[in-house]
Amino acid sequence: MFTFLLVVQFxxxxxxxxxxxxxxxxxxxxxxxxxxxxxxxxxxxxxxxTRMTAIxxxxxxxxxxxxxxxxxxxxxxxxxxxxxxxxxxxxPLTVPSAPAPTGxxxxxxxxxxxxxxx
Numbered sequence: 001m002f003t004f005l006l007v008v009q010f011x012x013x014x015x016x017x018x019x020x021x022x023x024x025x026x027x028x029x030x031x032x033x034x035x036x037x038x039x040x041x042x043x044x045x046x047x048x049x050t051r052m053t054a055i056x057x058x059x060x061x062x063x064x065x066x067x068x069x070x071x072x073x074x075x076x077x078x079x080x081x082x083x084x085x086x087x088x089x090x091x092p093l094t095v096p097s098a099p100a101p102t103g104x105x106x107x108x109x110x111x112x113x114x115x116x117x118x
Contacts, residue, residue, distance in 0.1 A: 002070050009063045016056040023049045 024046065 002067070002074065005063065005067055005070070009060070009067060012056055012060050012063060016053070016060055019049055019052050019056060023053070
């Protein structure tokens with residue numbers, strides 16, 4: 001039921017955005033062109049869109065309150081099975097130790113750094 005109401009909320013929100021975008025604003029809006037000789041007069045269309053905006057806005061607010069209430073009171077007594085299992089025992093990490101000094105103080109061969117002398 002929660003998912004169904006969430007889909008209805010999305011549809012109401014999309015319709016509300018559409019109705020608001022179609023309305024004529026001071027800047028002209030999306031309906032600035034066209035003739036008033038259509039099915040509805042310009043005044044009738046404005047009244048219809050205003051009324052539709054109010055209805056959709058009210059439905060959106062009420063649906064938001066209902067969804068918030070349902071989300072807050074929705075309990076799940078089912079425990080996730082993945083959380084019940086204890087993690088597998090992990091072997092302790094062993095770091096290989098450096099070889100013990102042999103007492104030979106010679107410098108290593110290869111690309112070794114030359115000691116700084118003053």
